[in-house]
Amino acid sequence: xxxxxxxxxxxxxxxxxxxxxxxxxxxxxxxxxxxxxxxxxxxxxxxxxxxxxxxxxxxxxxxxxxxxxxxxxxxxxxxxxxxxxxxxxxxxxxxxxxxxxxxxxxxxxxxxxxxxxxxxxxxxxxxxxxxxxxxxxxxxxxxxxxxxxxxxxxxxxxxxxxxxxxxxx
Amino acid sequence: xxxxxxxxxxxxxxxxxxxxxxxxxxxxxxxxxxxxxxxxxxxxxxxxxxxxxxxxxxxxxxxxxxxxxxxxxxxxxxxxxxxxxxxxxxxxxxxxxxxxxxxxxxxxxxxxxxxxxxxxxxxxxxxxxxxxxxxxxxxxxxxxxxxxxxxxxxxxxxxxxxxxxxxxxxxxxxxxxxxxxxxxxxxxxxxxxxxxxxxxxxxxxxxxxxxxxxxxxxxxxxxxxxxxxxxxxxxxxxxxxxxxxxxxxxxxxxxxxxxxxxxxxxxxxxxxxxxxxxxxxxxxxxxxxxxxxxxxxxxxxxxxxxxxxxxxxxxxxxxxxxxxxxxxxxxxxxxxxxxxxxxxxxxxxxxxxxxxxxxxxxxxxxxxxxxxxxxxxxxxxxxxxxxxxxxxxxxxxxxxxxxxxxxxxxxxxxxxxxxxxxxxxxxxxxxxxxxxxxxxxxxxxxxxxxxxxxxxxxxxxxxxxxxxxxxxxxxxxxxxxxxxxxxxxxxxxxxxxxxxxxxxxxxxx
Numbered sequence: 240x241x242x243x244x245x246x247x248x249x250x251x252x253x254x255x256x257x258x259x260x261x262x263x264x265x266x267x268x269x270x271x272x273x274x275x276x277x278x279x280x281x282x283x284x285x286x287x288x289x290x291x292x293x294x295x296x297x298x299x300x301x302x303x304x305x306x307x308x309x310x311x312x313x314x315x316x317x318x319x320x321x322x323x324x325x326x327x328x329x330x331x332x333x334x335x336x337x338x339x340x341x342x343x344x345x346x347x348x349x350x351x352x353x354x355x356x357x358x359x360x361x362x363x364x365x366x367x368x369x370x371x372x373x374x375x376x377x378x379x380x381x382x383x384x385x386x387x388x389x390x391x392x393x394x395x396x397x398x399x400x401x402x403x404x405x406x407x408x
Numbered sequence: 409x410x411x412x413x414x415x416x417x418x419x420x421x422x423x424x425x426x427x428x429x430x431x432x433x434x435x436x437x438x439x440x441x442x443x444x445x446x447x448x449x450x451x452x453x454x455x456x457x458x459x460x461x462x463x464x465x466x467x468x469x470x471x472x473x474x475x476x477x478x479x480x481x482x483x484x485x486x487x488x489x490x491x492x493x494x495x496x497x498x499x500x501x502x503x504x505x506x507x508x509x510x511x512x513x514x515x516x517x518x519x520x521x522x523x524x525x526x527x528x529x530x531x532x533x534x535x536x537x538x539x540x541x542x543x544x545x546x547x548x549x550x551x552x553x554x555x556x557x558x559x560x561x562x563x564x565x566x567x568x569x570x571x572x573x574x575x576x577x578x579x580x581x582x583x584x585x586x587x588x589x590x591x592x593x594x595x596x597x598x599x600x601x602x603x604x605x606x607x608x609x610x611x612x613x614x615x616x617x618x619x620x621x622x623x624x625x626x627x628x629x630x631x632x633x634x635x636x637x638x639x640x641x642x643x644x645x646x647x648x649x650x651x652x653x654x655x656x657x658x659x660x661x662x663x664x665x666x667x668x669x670x671x672x673x674x675x676x677x678x679x680x681x682x683x684x685x686x687x688x689x690x691x692x693x694x695x696x697x698x699x700x701x702x703x704x705x706x707x708x709x710x711x712x713x714x715x716x717x718x719x720x721x722x723x724x725x726x727x728x729x730x731x732x733x734x735x736x737x738x739x740x741x742x743x744x745x746x747x748x749x750x751x752x753x754x755x756x757x758x759x760x761x762x763x764x765x766x767x768x769x770x771x772x773x774x775x776x777x778x779x780x781x782x783x784x785x786x787x788x789x790x791x792x793x794x795x796x797x798x799x800x801x802x803x804x805x806x807x808x809x810x811x812x813x814x815x816x817x818x819x820x821x822x823x824x825x826x827x828x829x830x831x832x833x834x835x836x837x838x839x840x841x842x843x844x845x846x847x848x849x850x851x852x853x854x855x856x857x858x859x860x861x862x863x864x865x866x867x868x869x870x871x872x873x874x875x876x877x878x879x880x881x882x883x884x885x886x887x888x889x890x891x892x893x894x895x896x897x898x899x900x901x902x903x904x905x906x907x908x909x910x911x912x913x914x915x916x917x
Contacts, residue, residue: 240874240879242879244866244869244870244873246865246866246869247751248751248752249862249866251866253866253870255870255871255874261871262871262874262875264867264870264871264874266863266866266867266870269863271863271864271867271871273867273868273871275871275872275874275875277872277875277876281872282871282872282875282876284867284868284871284872284875286864286867286868286871289864291864291865291868291872293868293869293871293872295872295873295876295878296817297763297817297819298819299826300869300872300873302865302868302869304865305826305830305855305856306751306826306829306830306856307865307869308749308751309869309873311873311878311879338752338755339755339756339757339758340756340757340758340759340786341756341758341786342786342787364786365756365758365786366747366748366756366758366786366787366788366789366790367788367789367790368755368756368790370755370756390786
């Protein structure tokens with residue numbers, strides 16, 4: 240079985256093989272041999288000599304060190320999300336997405352504009368808080384997909400940027 | 409007594425005011441914006457009136473629309489709650505002019521409290537210690553620089569017309585002064601329509617302590633202090649009463665000072681005087697001319713319904729308690745539950761609540777503006793509920809509120825409950841060692857992220873997910889399937905339903 244797990248914003252691909260003794264879990268090439276014991280409230284996980292008590296609540300996993308935010312994705316639902324990768328390739332067009340639901344209070348760039356990495360593209364406002372959405376790299380604005388005053392959901396494409404390589408060349 | 413009360417607010421505070429008004433036999437008229445068509449606060453009212461579009465300026469902040477609603481519904485009094493129009497003297501005056509009783513202070517006392525420089529001057533005149541600073545609007549960066557050099561760094565810019573922690577800017581070094589001045593000016597202008605700033609000495613490791621007061625023309629009652637030092641960016645997150653730092657002598661002085669201060673401003677009704685506590689001494693901070701968010705902790709330890717007293721004072725009946733009759737029992741704590749994601753730097757998290765269960769039990773009170781299937785719109789304050797507990801003593805109250813935070817289930821939008829869980833475990837908090845920047849200084853939100861061998865933790869979580877059967881079932885969001893099924897609501901899709909991370913109400917489980 241394979242799935243993609245996002246823990247506190249860090250995404251990993253996970254391979255799981257069941258065996259008589261438990262599971263073998265592979266993450267980033269490393270294999271963890273795991274035994275588990277489940278109760279209604281928590282799952283005790285043993286990895287080698289280490290023990291973890293995991294409480295699953297909705298989309299959170301509570302371990303002794305704190306609360307971890309989870310999101311599970313199927314690998315087959317493969318959305319080319321370049322922003323999450325390394326947006327360095329010249330000519331690549333990257334979709335920039337909203338970080339939260341909210342109202343677009345300002346569109347700071349126009350199509351064709353040159354932008355630097357980190358430059359504000361769009362300002363969102365929700366619950367009296369403003370959130371600036373920055374450009375993921377140096378490049379040219381190919382599309383602005385939102386207008387001022389518009390309400391957007393989270394993860395909605397707000398602009399597309401055609402990347403240029405770093406100016407160091 | 410009034411017969412018909414218009415409650416010019418939304419969310420938990422509108423519901424809370426309606427509870428008391430109903431007990432007093434008053435008919436409640438609610439108002440709602442287009443974004444709140446299905447909001448919980450509408451159901452708490454006897455009647456409701458639509459007052460305009462989703463943006464606050466088109467509805468809850470729109471004086472003409474609110475007064476029109478009061479006229480159309482034949483209200484005789486208006487309760488403003490907190491926020492929105494509650495501290496707007498133009499609105500208070502507008503109510504009086506249109507023949508409605510405004511449940512709050514008279515407009516001139518409100519204006520005086522709202523002008524921070526004028527309030528500082530009034531306090532100094534009657535001998536209340538004020539924080540070192542200037543009592544005039546600063547004309548230029550150069551003037552600010554000279555004043556700051558006199559006061560000694562760090563200093564803090566405040567907007568003369570400010571409030572709610574907005575427009576305040578702390579400056580630690582002379583080099584940062586000019587940019588802080590300009591940005592604070594523009595924030596003040598944008599938020600309050602007035603760019604005037606003044607400067608105060610910034611007190612490091614100060615506590616925020618405040619005294620609730622009830623005043624009518626005859627009597628004045630000061631309540632035991634509330635400590636509200638747990639803040640993030642000048643926004644209160646946790647409040648408690650009494651303060652672990654205040655003893656009997658200091659308490660008596662705080663209460664006496666607060667009552668005298670509001671009398672000097674010719675204040676009536678419920679108000680709060682905020683102080684900073686520093687090295688065992690207190691200085692005046694500001695007056696809040698409204699019912700405050702954290703008023704329930706005072707109600708929990710004294711048994712006095714503050715909204716009831718507000719309504720009685722406004723109706724000319726006077727408060728039901730006097731200073732000498734006032735008693736208190738134990739310790740109360742409030743956690744503000746905000747739709748914000750503490751793991752992502754408190755990013756707002758509007759959306760639809762798909763699962764909701766409140767903690768309960770002895771000494772527990774939840775004032776909530778949401779329930780299962782409620783929509784949390786992106787237009788308004790992130791506060792969705794207040795968890796309040798009372799215990800025999802501070803230790804007991806902490807144990808009780810920890811249990812309640814663990815038992816509080818809100819799904820569909822992210823909340824700051826994990827932050828509260830972490831804070832309530834923090835040693836400094838448990839010891840009662842509180843100061844206004846403790847959340848940032850102790851990096852309490854950062855503790856929510858894990859430390860140590862990260863990969864093994866992910867493996868453990870993955871194993872737990874597989875062992876509990878939560879990933880084997882289906883490809884999309886299988887994790888939420890078991891926990892949401894019992895809450896699943898066949899709701900209408902909302903334009904921003906489910907936030908980015910929340911569950912779509914249309915999904916079939």
